[in-house]
Amino acid sequence: MSTSITGHSVTDDLPGPDGRSPHDGDRAGTGRLGDRLFGGAATGSGLVVVALVTLVGLFLVMQAVPSLLNNNANFLTSTEWVPSGSEPRFGIAALLWATVVTSVIAMVIAVPLGVAVALFITQYAPAWLAKPAATTVDLLAAVPSIVYGFWGLTIAGQFIDPVTGFLQRTLGWIPFFGDAGFSGRSTLFFAGMILAIMILPIITAISREVFAQVPVAHKEGALALGATQWEMIRTAVLPFGKPGVISGAMLGLGRALGETLAVMILLSTLNPTASWSWSVFNGGETFASKIALNAGEFDSPQKTGAYIAAGLVLFILTFLVNAVARIVIERRKAFSE
Amino acid sequence: MRISQLAGAALLGSLALAGCGSDNTSGTASTAEASASESATKVECFSGTVNAEGSSAQKNAIEEAIASYGEACADAKLNYNPTGSGAGIKQFIAGQVDFAGSDSALKTEGKDGAQSEAAQAEAFCGAPAWNIPMVTGPIAIAFNVKGIDKLVLTPAVAADIFSGKITSWDDAAIAALNKDAKLPATPIKVFFRSDESGTTENFTKYLKAAAAENWTADPAKKWTGAGEGKEKSAGVSEGVKSTDGGITYVEWSYAKDNKLGVASIDNGGGAVELTGEAVGKAVAAATQVGQGNDLALKLDYATKEAGAYPILLVTYEIVCSKNKDAEKGKNIKAFLSHFASSDVQKGLEEIGYAPLPSEVQTKVVASIDALS
Numbered sequence: 001m002s003t004s005i006t007g008h009s010v011t012d013d014l015p016g017p018d019g020r021s022p023h024d025g026d027r028a029g030t031g032r033l034g035d036r037l038f039g040g041a042a043t044g045s046g047l048v049v050v051a052l053v054t055l056v057g058l059f060l061v062m063q064a065v066p067s068l069l070n071n072n073a074n075f076l077t078s079t080e081w082v083p084s085g086s087e088p089r090f091g092i093a094a095l096l097w098a099t100v101v102t103s104v105i106a107m108v109i110a111v112p113l114g115v116a117v118a119l120f121i122t123q124y125a126p127a128w129l130a131k132p133a134a135t136t137v138d139l140l141a142a143v144p145s146i147v148y149g150f151w152g153l154t155i156a157g158q159f160i161d162p163v164t165g166f167l168q169r170t171l172g173w174i175p176f177f178g179d180a181g182f183s184g185r186s187t188l189f190f191a192g193m194i195l196a197i198m199i200l201p202i203i204t205a206i207s208r209e210v211f212a213q214v215p216v217a218h219k220e221g222a223l224a225l226g227a228t229q230w231e232m233i234r235t236a237v238l239p240f241g242k243p244g245v246i247s248g249a250m251l252g253l254g255r256a257l258g259e260t261l262a263v264m265i266l267l268s269t270l271n272p273t274a275s276w277s278w279s280v281f282n283g284g285e286t287f288a289s290k291i292a293l294n295a296g297e298f299d300s301p302q303k304t305g306a307y308i309a310a311g312l313v314l315f316i317l318t319f320l321v322n323a324v325a326r327i328v329i330e331r332r333k334a335f336s337e
Numbered sequence: 338m339r340i341s342q343l344a345g346a347a348l349l350g351s352l353a354l355a356g357c358g359s360d361n362t363s364g365t366a367s368t369a370e371a372s373a374s375e376s377a378t379k380v381e382c383f384s385g386t387v388n389a390e391g392s393s394a395q396k397n398a399i400e401e402a403i404a405s406y407g408e409a410c411a412d413a414k415l416n417y418n419p420t421g422s423g424a425g426i427k428q429f430i431a432g433q434v435d436f437a438g439s440d441s442a443l444k445t446e447g448k449d450g451a452q453s454e455a456a457q458a459e460a461f462c463g464a465p466a467w468n469i470p471m472v473t474g475p476i477a478i479a480f481n482v483k484g485i486d487k488l489v490l491t492p493a494v495a496a497d498i499f500s501g502k503i504t505s506w507d508d509a510a511i512a513a514l515n516k517d518a519k520l521p522a523t524p525i526k527v528f529f530r531s532d533e534s535g536t537t538e539n540f541t542k543y544l545k546a547a548a549a550e551n552w553t554a555d556p557a558k559k560w561t562g563a564g565e566g567k568e569k570s571a572g573v574s575e576g577v578k579s580t581d582g583g584i585t586y587v588e589w590s591y592a593k594d595n596k597l598g599v600a601s602i603d604n605g606g607g608a609v610e611l612t613g614e615a616v617g618k619a620v621a622a623a624t625q626v627g628q629g630n631d632l633a634l635k636l637d638y639a640t641k642e643a644g645a646y647p648i649l650l651v652t653y654e655i656v657c658s659k660n661k662d663a664e665k666g667k668n669i670k671a672f673l674s675h676f677a678s679s680d681v682q683k684g685l686e687e688i689g690y691a692p693l694p695s696e697v698q699t700k701v702v703a704s705i706d707a708l709s
Contacts, residue, residue, distance in 0.1 A: 269531035269566030296421030
């Protein structure tokens with residue numbers, strides 16, 4: 001498939017006579033004022049973003065380091081959280097677990113669902129339905145997260161107990177599904193489900209965009225070779241859209257990791273004497289919800305620093321997730337032609 | 338709910354005026370009389386802005402006081418930001434707000450090597466800062482058990498419930514205190530405040546003081562017992578409301594609004610139901626630990642006085658005894674005088690607080706008069 005109607009061909013990748021790709025300009029400026037202003041503004045915007053991220057990271061590190069030096073517990077593996085006093089002991093293991101578990105549950109639900117919705121809108125739905133359906137899904141993104149939290153707590157939460165009960169009875173022998181004694185709507189599992197609804201529009205919107213761009217020649221080629229609708233989607237649409245789906249999923253994951261209010265309202269926190277449980281039907285606190293919950297009582301630099309250190313871990317985690325997504329997309333590109 | 342109350346009050350007021358008007362031909366005179374009789378104590382007005390921040394436990398009370406003050410004085414602008422006691426004190430010391438609301442008095446001992454709150458406040462004011470008790474908020478032990486609407490608890494049994502030692506409602510210890518009740522075998526689900534809270538601190542202070550053998554952890558803003566944590570008072574009361582067998586400690590107003598059962602407390606002097614009067618008795622029994630006009634109180638949680646409800650928190654307004662800006666000082670004084678007046682204090686009971694008992698109120702008024 002080296003040439004196609006959409007215009008990407010082998011010759012496009014061959015360097016021109018002076019070693020540049022034929023699609024690049026020669027970058028010669030016209031020297032006009034507008035040209036220079038726009039070029040400057042664009043470069044400036046790029047630099048500002050980089051500077052902003054660097055400064056946020058720097059701020060977090062500077063605030064966190066003094067507290068971390070005072071810490072008497074292992075910051076990465078301890079589940080204790082006593083950030084103030086003469087012998088502060090705090091660690092992020094429990095926070096990391098809750099954050100990752102809720103996000104993973106959200107992804108497990110939202111990615112297949114989002115891809116399916118996008119496929120329906122772009123491949124199956126009649127034209128009169130596709131537009132309204134797309135708009136409806138996009139509307140989900142406009143709902144403030146606190147509304148999701150309350151909706152989950154007061155309405156959706158009423159119906160979750162039978163589901164969690166069923167899972168606990170049938171899969172309870174796996175530690176992940178053990179009963180931890182929490183009501184259904186205050187568990188990591190349910191918080192993950194609500195997060196899934198919240199990240200669904202992002203994943204759907206981006207998947208939809210890439211699926212809509214699948215070259216007609218690919219699709220018709222597949223159909224002409226005798227593929228059914230589903231086979232066409234599997235062989236033409238999905239491979240073409242994969243990088244888009246991955247980046248949509250990563251954007252969604254970023255939101256799920258950092259979501260604060262809805263999680264804070266839903267999740268029951270654990271009491272300090274609670275023993276460690278692997279169950280998704282346990283309560284807990286994510287990085288963001290713990291910081292938000294306690295932000296009113298940062299009364300000493302030591303304590304503030306401990307929370308900022310937790311924030312720093314979330315920052316790094318999100319950064320890593322995005323970096324991995326970039327690498328995956330780049331690799332896909334390299335192998336897809 | 339408050340809107341409807343206000344509307345009701347306005348309606349009654351206008352009916353009363355209409356009634357007066359028919360008797361008395363001079364309508365304006367009757368209006369003046371009516372408004373004079375409505376506010377028995379004279380309200381001193383100012384024009385300007387006073388900003389305060391702090392404890393969310395006194396939010397409803399201070400908002401009520403601000404509303405009634407605003408009715409009398411249209412030019413006065415008062416803001417209260419209920420961000421939490423710690424945040425309020427921090428803002429006060431930084432000079433961002435004019436006074437702070439806090440559910441514990443300024444700490445006189447430093448923490449993590451920092452200067453003590455009291456010293457920092459004094460440094461900022463240039464004069465000692467005073468803790469003025471203004472609102473007493475009873476903490477209810479609120480429960481939701483099918484078929485049970487009355488419950489008596491002793492501090493020891495309460496401590497065992499909240500530390501997870503008693504796990505079922507039909508436990509012998511509870512049954513011994515509630516002989517008439519048919520207690521079900523429902524498991525007890527304890528809900529606690531997941532945020533750091535003065536309510537938690539005061540409740541654990543009570544448990545520690547009244548049942549030291551059963552409650553061994555040191556009182557703190559962060560919960561040290563059993564159960565599952567929910568965000569803020571709204572979260573725990575919602576948790577209990579939707580869970581059969583749930584129990585929590587929460588400000589009285591939340592227990593009332595959510596129609597939860599409220600346990601009577603037996604400290605040793607007989608079971609005491611939670612009422613404004615019973616709380617007032619406990620406040621009156623408190624000893625003053627502040628010097629002179631600084632009215633920081635030490636509550637006697639273990640009090641065995643008959644008819645005194647012992648679980649409560651007192652929220653203070655923390656003010657500079659001498660304000661650098663004399664005008665501002667006058668404004669703060671005017672508002673606090675209004676807040677401490679009997680009319681306002683009496684009105685607080687409807688929204689889940691208890692009025693200051695008269696002996697404490699007299700001291701509070703004297704302190705406010707000494708502000709400048």
